[in-house]
Amino acid sequence: EDQVTQSPEALRLQEGESSSLNCSYTVSGLRGLFWYRQDPGKGPEFLFTLYSAGEEKEKERLKATLTKKESFLHITAPKPEDSATYLCAVQANSNYQLIWGAGTKLIIKP
């Protein structure tokens, strides 16, 4: 069964304290992996798409990486405005629906 698991469920960091969020997946052939950011009461906002193992993408303090089993979202020197829930989703070769993880709630304290 295709599945996406995100860890941890919640992460509290001090401003400037770098860390990583994990998205592990088991799918029958990966077509693409997506990262989204979601602020409270709002819809998810697209961040990155990764297609193959070894690929990396960066945006400001965020860097996403991909292996054959998991993806990491690294956050470097985070600021309070980086606080949000980060969602991971996977598209399998079998169809074009997305399989979503439950998200990691990131809290950055000033």
Add this chain to the structure above:
Amino acid sequence: DVKVTQSSRYLVKRTGEKVFLECVQDMDHENMFWYRQDPGLGLRLIYFSYDVKMKEKGDIPEGYSVSREKKERFSLILESASTNQTSMYLCASSSYTRGATVEQYFGPGTRLTVT
């Protein structure tokens, strides 16, 4: 910028009422989606549409129907609202590129409460 709008941010309805949620996108996207989001469960797909008047069931279609009469508009209908349909409803759209992977763009969501 892609813009996806939803008709209401907050909605309170009574059990048994018929509820309409509307979604409009302005990027000429072929695909449109309706999800519900509940704490700890992630996003679950209710229905999606890949063309006007075309629809396919997602993972949890029971109790819902959809309508897509125009390319830019996708409506979600709760035929007879029940308390277990209290949730955040998210609409999304994406372009179609055969064999390719494309990101979905989301609206702001509708927080529906059924009492």
